Amino acid sequence: MTNQVKIFDTTLRDGEQALPASLSAKEKLQIALALERLGVDVIEAGFPVSSPGDFQSVQMIAREIKNSTVCGLSRAVKGDIDACGQALGVAEQFRIHTFLATSEIHVNAKLRKSQDEIVEMAVAAVKHARRYTDDVEFSCEDAGRTHIDYLCRMVEQAIKAGATTVNIPDTVGYTTPTEFGDIINNLFNRVPNIDQAIISVHCHNDLGLATANSLAAIENGARQVECTINGIGERAGNSSLEEIAMILQTRREMLGLETNIQSKEISRTSKLVSQLCNMPVQANKAIVGANAFSHSSGIHQDGVLKAQNTYEIMTPESVGINKNNLNLTSRSGRHVIKHRLTELGYNLEDYNLEDVYQQFLALADTKGTVYDYDLEALLFFDQQKHEAAHFKLLYLQANSGHEIIPSATVKLQVGDEEVTRTSTGNGPVDAAYEAIMQILGHQDVEVVDFKLDSKGEGADALAQVSVIAEYKGRRFHGLGLATDIVEAGVNALIYVLNNTHIADQIDQQKIQQERVAGV
Numbered sequence: 001m002t003n004q005v006k007i008f009d010t011t012l013r014d015g016e017q018a019l020p021a022s023l024s025a026k027e028k029l030q031i032a033l034a035l036e037r038l039g040v041d042v043i044e045a046g047f048p049v050s051s052p053g054d055f056q057s058v059q060m061i062a063r064e065i066k067n068s069t070v071c072g073l074s075r076a077v078k079g080d081i082d083a084c085g086q087a088l089g090v091a092e093q094f095r096i097h098t099f100l101a102t103s104e105i106h107v108n109a110k111l112r113k114s115q116d117e118i119v120e121m122a123v124a125a126v127k128h129a130r131r132y133t134d135d136v137e138f139s140c141e142d143a144g145r146t147h148i149d150y151l152c153r154m155v156e157q158a159i160k161a162g163a164t165t166v167n168i169p170d171t172v173g174y175t176t177p178t179e180f181g182d183i184i185n186n187l188f189n190r191v192p193n194i195d196q197a198i199i200s201v202h203c204h205n206d207l208g209l210a211t212a213n214s215l216a217a218i219e220n221g222a223r224q225v226e227c228t229i230n231g232i233g234e235r236a237g238n239s240s241l242e243e244i245a246m247i248l249q250t251r252r253e254m255l256g257l258e259t260n261i262q263s264k265e266i267s268r269t270s271k272l273v274s275q276l277c278n279m280p281v282q283a284n285k286a287i288v289g290a291n292a293f294s295h296s297s298g299i300h301q302d303g304v305l306k307a308q309n310t311y312e313i314m315t316p317e318s319v320g321i322n323k324n325n326l327n328l329t330s331r332s333g334r335h336v337i338k339h340r341l342t343e344l345g346y347n348l349e350d351y352n353l354e355d356v357y358q359q360f361l362a363l364a365d366t367k368g369t370v371y372d373y374d375l376e377a378l379l380f381f382d383q384q385k386h387e388a389a390h391f392k393l394l395y396l397q398a399n400s401g402h403e404i405i406p407s408a409t410v411k412l413q414v415g416d417e418e419v420t421r422t423s424t425g426n427g428p429v430d431a432a433y434e435a436i437m438q439i440l441g442h443q444d445v446e447v448v449d450f451k452l453d454s455k456g457e458g459a460d461a462l463a464q465v466s467v468i469a470e471y472k473g474r475r476f477h478g479l480g481l482a483t484d485i486v487e488a489g490v491n492a493l494i495y496v497l498n499n500t501h502i503a504d505q506i507d508q509q510k511i512q513q514e515r516v517a518g519v
């Protein structure tokens with residue numbers, strides 16, 4: 001058996017489906033590119049049949065990603081599989097992932113079919129997917145609660161029909177490591193054609209056992225693990241990629257297994273996903289939490305100073321945490337900024353140096369000293385800019401204070417027009433938002449969540465605002481950054497507006513295509 005464990009990342013599918021607001025196509029592509037850099041073998045980019053937006057983003061990712069296999073999810077029905085085939089066809093390498101529930105409770109209560117019918121459906125789905133590609137994965141949804149005899153039958157039939165990977169999900173995070181390891185062991189002992197496919201696992205974290213269960217499965221022969229960055233996903237989430245990757249790396253001598261993960265990319269990818277998905281990482285989270293490498297007790301600090309490995313089983317550098325925080329000022333030139341960003345792991349293709357440098361100078365003028373986290377924040381926001389943004393902030397003035405009525409004047413570029421409005425509100429952000437709503441001329445966009453955070457330390461830190469707004473029954477997330485809190489809030493709302501504008505365009509295109517096709 002190979003000692004190579006494939007890493008299948010489902011941040012953009014299982015992770016994304018659990019977010020409070022969906023990601024834009026551009027944000028998904030940014031995450032996909034980060035996953036490719038991280039060395040992920042398979043990127044599950046979405047569920048193409050679920051919406052026109054998902055179809056487009058899967059297609060965009062399929063077009064751009066060259067070094068990872070791009071995968072799409074489908075139920076075990078023709079229409080879903082066809083949507084996957086169409087969205088993924090442009091990819092260098094792609095996989096169709098089709099699934100069907102196999103546990104008694106799902107088969108009886110949800111699907112209301114006999115076990116024989118389920119086997120037939122699975123076989124037909126795998127065969128249909130094989131018309132598009134040789135790389136087909138079949139998942140036995142809720143395998144963790146499926147009777148082992150039936151599970152063996154399903155796995156055997158799926159492989160016979162042409163599945164090259166068979167996934168065994170613990171969909172509801174119910175099993176324990178010994179139990180889950182035994183399921184995998186049983187499959188290897190009882191399914192006659194098991195050597196013709198890779199056995200994969202997909203564990204949810206409802207009892208906090210997702211990573212332990214995945215590891216037990218690997219120890220029993222599974223050679224693909226499905227996981228997400230920061231463990232995001234349905235309910236309590238999925239097995240987290242960074243934990244699996246670092247277990248296999250840190251305990252390589254004992255386990256004797258390899259992955260293609262470039263561990264130095266972990267921290268950066270984790271931050272990107274957390275920020276774009278609006279999902280903060282708990283401080284004590286293994287590998288990527290803010291405290292994962294900080295030592296609080298005096299005894300520990302003393303030990304680490306004497307020999308790092310007294311209390312550190314892996315180095316922060318091995319997951320890309322750079323503790324060297326260089327202070328930059330307005331006297332620092334472009335080449336220093338470029339050099340620092342390279343040290344932080346960013347390639348010149350990741351950003352526009354001139355743009356970032358101009359923003360850096362403006363920030364250095366306001367703040368004096370610019371730190372790594374400021375620079376990374378600027379870069380992050382530079383990457384979020386919409387090239388052809390429909391809405392742009394041209395001018396903002398906000399007044400607030402003790403015993404005055406807060407007011408704000410906002411001038412926006414809306415397409416080719418420039419529009420200015422002034423309004424009052426119960427605070428300067430509320431006043432600015434009210435002015436923007438007046439510019440929009442409608443109230444379809446409703447802000448349902450507003451969070452203010454500081455990037456970095458001290459009173460002069462950059463303000464980051466995260467906003468969730470509802471528009472036409474969907475939720476959109478936006479981020480804004482500025483030294484001024486009101487401006488950060490306005491930037492976040494403009495980010496949302498640009499995404500709602502793109503969503504409207506996608507819907508229009510779909511209506512147009514359907515009209516042409518006579519649907």
Ligand code: KIV
Pocket residue numbers: 014099139140141142167169170171172202204
């Ligand atoms: O949890 C699950 O069973 C899934 C499948 C679609 C693989 O996400």
Ligand code: ZN
Pocket residue numbers: 014169171202204234
């Ligand atoms: Zn899942």
